[in-house]
Amino acid sequence: MNKPLIILTGPTASGKTELSIQLAKRIDGEIISADSMQVYKKMDIGTAKITKDEMRGVPHHLIDIIEPWEEFNVAVFKKYADNCIDDILSRGHIPIIAGGTGFYINAVLYDTKFTEHPSDSELRKSLFDYAKTNGNDALYEKLMETDPDYALEIHPNNIKRAVRAIEYYTITGEKFSEHNNRERKKASPYNYAYFVLNMDRERLYKRIEERVDKMISQGLYDEVKELISLGCNKDMTSMKGLGYKELIDCYLGKVSFEEAVNTIKQSTRHFAKRQLTWFKRENNIIWLDKDKKTDDELLRYIICIIKEKGIGV
Numbered sequence: 001m002n003k004p005l006i007i008l009t010g011p012t013a014s015g016k017t018e019l020s021i022q023l024a025k026r027i028d029g030e031i032i033s034a035d036s037m038q039v040y041k042k043m044d045i046g047t048a049k050i051t052k053d054e055m056r057g058v059p060h061h062l063i064d065i066i067e068p069w070e071e072f073n074v075a076v077f078k079k080y081a082d083n084c085i086d087d088i089l090s091r092g093h094i095p096i097i098a099g100g101t102g103f104y105i106n107a108v109l110y111d112t113k114f115t116e117h118p119s120d121s122e123l124r125k126s127l128f129d130y131a132k133t134n135g136n137d138a139l140y141e142k143l144m145e146t147d148p149d150y151a152l153e154i155h156p157n158n159i160k161r162a163v164r165a166i167e168y169y170t171i172t173g174e175k176f177s178e179h180n181n182r183e184r185k186k187a188s189p190y191n192y193a194y195f196v197l198n199m200d201r202e203r204l205y206k207r208i209e210e211r212v213d214k215m216i217s218q219g220l221y222d223e224v225k226e227l228i229s230l231g232c233n234k235d236m237t238s239m240k241g242l243g244y245k246e247l248i249d250c251y252l253g254k255v256s257f258e259e260a261v262n263t264i265k266q267s268t269r270h271f272a273k274r275q276l277t278w279f280k281r282e283n284n285i286i287w288l289d290k291d292k293k294t295d296d297e298l299l300r301y302i303i304c305i306i307k308e309k310g311i312g313v
Contacts, residue, residue, distance in 0.1 A: 004311040005190040006096045010197030011272035013207040020098035030059040030088045034099030037241045040068045045220045046243035068238040075114040078107040094312040102278040110186045127163040149177035196279045199290040208268050
């Protein structure tokens, strides 16, 4: 019988954290964070990292597990997440993946085998050099030419994923988006329920702006300065996160503080839009409309669905 798994996701600032905690407390679950930034220590404000008090006794995994100067990617995440799921199930609890990084979620859900991906170190180096010489936009244009569908899924400054997609296409002749679509059609080894929160776009954008304002008032700029003092720089994966790269530019005098904050808001809105585009492509999604139901109503609906699926309730 397939292992039980619940996924609760949605765009940034949609309310995943609170609802996932309520769900975990109702079904004796434990939460695995699928957030590519909350894995980093010392990065609390800009990642909207949950506090111990906010966890309300619910065990959380894959938060604060590596230093900001260490590398982290989807393959590492999957290895950690697979171990967490087995550990949670061994104690008779239900694993709940909660977070907004869609390709991290898919890697676990469809048991992606990363060792199967071909690679060419010389080609990869030449693509990184091309971006360094000609700029990120030039590399992104290359990706748009080879795989426009995949290009729409990533940020133009996400050099690593752009390089990987171009490398994959150059070696195999297959678009990375086609590879991903094939992975999405694979049968999952889990008995799962995949919930995605959604709400009116303008309401979501308002919540995003309020969240950014809160981060600024909590001292995000000081957090960035502290990370720089520890040796962090813009080339590190951790520092490419929303809020961090913009305020590093401010620290370096490239933009004003006001410009940096406005860019954070704009970039976060665009990020939320890309997240929704990703989730709309997924199979067997159960949408949760926060405009039509309260959190209590959504929770009752979720529990009804997972009971029907026989997932540990």
